[in-house]
Amino acid sequence: KKPIIRPGTGILERLDGGEVVIGDGSFLITLEKRGYVKAGLWTPEAVVEHPDAGRSSFITIIYLVILTTVLQQFAFYYSNSYFEYVEEAVWAVEVLKESGKPVAATMCIGPAGDMHGVPPGECAVRLVKAGASIVGVNCRFGPGTSLKTVELMKEGLGATGLKTHLMVQSLGFHTPDCGKGGFVDLPEYPFGLEPRAATRWDIQKYAREAYNLGVRYIGGCCGFEPYHIRAIAEELAPERGFLPLASExxxxxxxxxxxxxxxxxxxxxxxxxxxxxxxxxxxxxxxxxxxxxx
Incomplete structure (x- = not known):
């Protein structure tokens, strides 16, 4: 079957055309485990001090072998990219819209909503009204919890008649016992999370459930390893039109x-x-x- 991916096509054209967009995984914790990133503030100095670390440990595997569609900038703690409050996220969307580029806005929230108690559905509505073309969640919560939050966002948008593309990039850890703050509140954070690691099969299930929910931008965040991203690509191979090379x-x-x-x-x-x-x-x-x- 001919691959659906169309190189050089913009993100909205891809999503509008029904393409499954696979986002990258965890640069931060992946590189910290390998000794490149300073823990605590999680600064991304590795991209300057050890550029080969990023290329060899994740980027090459994801981009060349698994054919991930989107690689995000590794700039944690350099930019305020994990939003806990919808008010701040709306401000960011409004500013980014001035660039004339499509805006994707994800929040670090669970089913309980943002840190001020704004429900996920209302968060999604505010982001779309501010100009976001893609909305969803990233980080802080595991696969099942993240999908529940996106479902609530979808319901909120549906109730107001608004339409947009949905995005999810969950943790690579299971966090059913998390409170509103997510995995940062767990006693195991950040150095004892390995027993919570999702298997590749958990992530294949996550990818299928996300797709069935209507999400077309599917990826991972902290805790994801290359084999997790490969699991997404394998599960959604029928929709993408091909298996990743790593699956041969x-x-x-x-x-x-x-x-x-x-x-x-x-x-x-x-x-x-x-x-x-x-x-x-x-x-x-x-x-x-x-x-x-x-």
């Missing part, structure tokens, strides 16, 4: 295991097995949920 040997839904020497592992080379797996954390007497600090 890997195989979709574990099909690469069908030549394993162990028969019980060969039996796992099927979607049904991985879709219904309940992964263990491997930690004895592991609590199922944490108690947020605030």
């Amino acid at each position: 040997k890997h195989g979709s839904w574990g099909s690469g295991l069908n030549m394993h020497t162990k028969p019980w592992i060969r039996a796992r080379a099927r979607r049904e097995y991985w879709e219904n797996l309940l992964p263990a954390s491997g930690r004895p007497f592991c609590p199922s949920l944490s108690k947020p600090d605030v």
Whole structure:
């Protein structure tokens, strides 16, 4: 099948034409794990001090192998890009509209709304009225919670008759116990989050549910690794028209295991097995949920 992706086409033309846009993942925490980024303020000095780090650890894998559509600027803490208050987000949209470029506005909120209690649906309405062509959520919450928030945004827009494109870039961690502030309030943040990491199968499910919800800009934020982005590309291969190159040997839904020497592992080379797996954390007497600090 011929790929749907049209190089050189603007973001709105792509979305208007039904193309699935895959956003990049976690530059920040990914590079921090590799020792390049200063923790705490999470400054992106690595792009200046160690430019090869970004190219080798994520950008090359995503862009050349997985064929991600959008790579975002790695400028965390340089710009106020994770908005907790819709009022600030609206100001940003109004200023950015002056550039004449399409504006995508995402907020760091969950189903409870922004930090002043403005519901997700109303946040979306205000952003669209301010001029945003794409609205949604990024960071702070896991896949399931993020999709619930986007669903509430979609309902709010529908109630007012407004139409726009939807975007979601969730954490690569499960956060069902988060409060309004998201994963930053968890006692495990930021250095003990690994037991919460989403599997690639969790992310394939996330990608499909996002697509079924009507979201066409789908990606990841903190905690996402290249294999998570590949999972999105694999799940949405029928819609995009092709599998990523990285899947030629890997195989979709574990099909690469069908030549394993162990028969019980060969039996796992099927979607049904991985879709219904309940992964263990491997930690004895592991609590199922944490108690947020605030």
